[in-house]
Amino acid sequence: MTISSTSAVTVTGVTRRFGPVLALDDVTLEVGHGELVGLLGPNGAGKSTLLSLVSGQRRPDAGQVRLDGRDPRDPRARTALGLTPQETGLPATLRVREVVDFVAGHYPEPVPTDELLDQFGLTDLGRRQTGSLSGGQKRRLAVALSLVGRPRVVLLDEPTTGLDVSGRTALWDAIRQYHASGGTVLLTSHYLEEVQALAERVVVIDRGNVLADDSLQAVLSRVGMRRVQLTDAEGVRREHLVPDSDAFVRDLVTAGTPFRDLEIRGATLEEAFGELVGQGAEQAAGTTHAGVTTNEGALR
Numbered sequence: 254m255t256i257s258s259t260s261a262v263t264v265t266g267v268t269r270r271f272g273p274v275l276a277l278d279d280v281t282l283e284v285g286h287g288e289l290v291g292l293l294g295p296n297g298a299g300k301s302t303l304l305s306l307v308s309g310q311r312r313p314d315a316g317q318v319r320l321d322g323r324d325p326r327d328p329r330a331r332t333a334l335g336l337t338p339q340e341t342g343l344p345a346t347l348r349v350r351e352v353v354d355f356v357a358g359h360y361p362e363p364v365p366t367d368e369l370l371d372q373f374g375l376t377d378l379g380r381r382q383t384g385s386l387s388g389g390q391k392r393r394l395a396v397a398l399s400l401v402g403r404p405r406v407v408l409l410d411e412p413t414t415g416l417d418v419s420g421r422t423a424l425w426d427a428i429r430q431y432h433a434s435g436g437t438v439l440l441t442s443h444y445l446e447e448v449q450a451l452a453e454r455v456v457v458i459d460r461g462n463v464l465a466d467d468s469l470q471a472v473l474s475r476v477g478m479r480r481v482q483l484t485d486a487e488g489v490r491r492e493h494l495v496p497d498s499d500a501f502v503r504d505l506v507t508a509g510t511p512f513r514d515l516e517i518r519g520a521t522l523e524e525a526f527g528e529l530v531g532q533g534a535e536q537a538a539g540t541t542h543a544g545v546t547t548n549e550g551a552l553r
């Protein structure tokens with residue numbers, strides 16, 4: 254892979270250990286300006302470690318990380334960076350508006366506080382102390398704070414975990430709006446639906462290794478199976494995973510098998526992810542089977 258020094262983020266041959274744990278194993282990744290990249294992987298895959306290296310919080314044991322062409326441990330490289338870590342410690346006695354004003358005060362051209370609060374549905378909570386906010390409200394504020402300085406690059410570690418459906422949708426809109434204005438986003442998520450809804454490019458990581466790095470469409474197409482759903486003559490809804498749905502339906506018709514309410518769709522990102530991570534685990538363990546636990550589209 255050719256690494257360009259002018260990319261938003263470049264990670265070249267990066268290895269990071271924590272004692273005996275190899276969190277990242279010779280990882281190379283490039284994120285161009287204006288890209289929206291979803292970083293997927295099961296628990297402990299190395300996603301947060303990667304973000305902590307890109308944000309300059311940690312140093313790689315080997316390899317190089319660059320943010321806008323600079324070492325992210327240099328504070329000047331981080332002036333154009335926004336970050337929402339998995340957990341954000343908000344000062345409990347400060348009001349929402351005060352926290353936004355405080356963070357905004359560190360930037361030359363911050364988003365006006367009213368505009369930011371409105372964008373994240375926080376206007377009515379502006380006078381509330383952050384300690385009294387619900388988990389979902391705190392999360393929305395944490396993501397809002399990452400955008401207050403009009404960053405060029407934003408790293409979001411599981412931005413919508415703990416949010417209800419409307420909170421998640423509002424946050425997706427805010428992320429899309431930021432991206433549409435030219436911003437670069439690297440986000441991790443356990444919600445595959447979220448990555449499928451937002452990302453143009455997907456990087457799948459497991460056990461510190463990049464298993465796939467491709468467009469969303471290309472990752473989806475790795476799972477060649479089609480899902481055919483139909484209701485049979487007894488009124489029972491049945492589902493078939495088949496490589497060629499046209500041939501499958503043709504065979505049903507030729508055989509005179511009665512069916513109704515036919516639905517055919519391609520693979521979801523969840524299926525593609527399961528296949529990719531399953532393959533990686535098989536290679537690592539030399540086994541023939543590996544499972545991925547899924548729960549309502551969330552990977553844990």
Ligand SMILES: Nc1ncnc2c1ncn2[C@@H]1O[C@H](COP(=O)(O)OP(=O)(O)OP(=O)(O)O)[C@@H](O)[C@H]1O
Nearest residue numbers: 271274275276294295296297298299300301302303
């Ligand atoms: N400070 C640390 N000390 C020791 N081990 C660590 C430390 N930070 C991370 N690790 C280990 O490194 C590996 C990668 O962790 P990381 O947090 O990057 O995974 P992740 O993909 O973000 O997982 P999750 O989806 O659970 O957040 C894990 O085995 C983790 O236990």
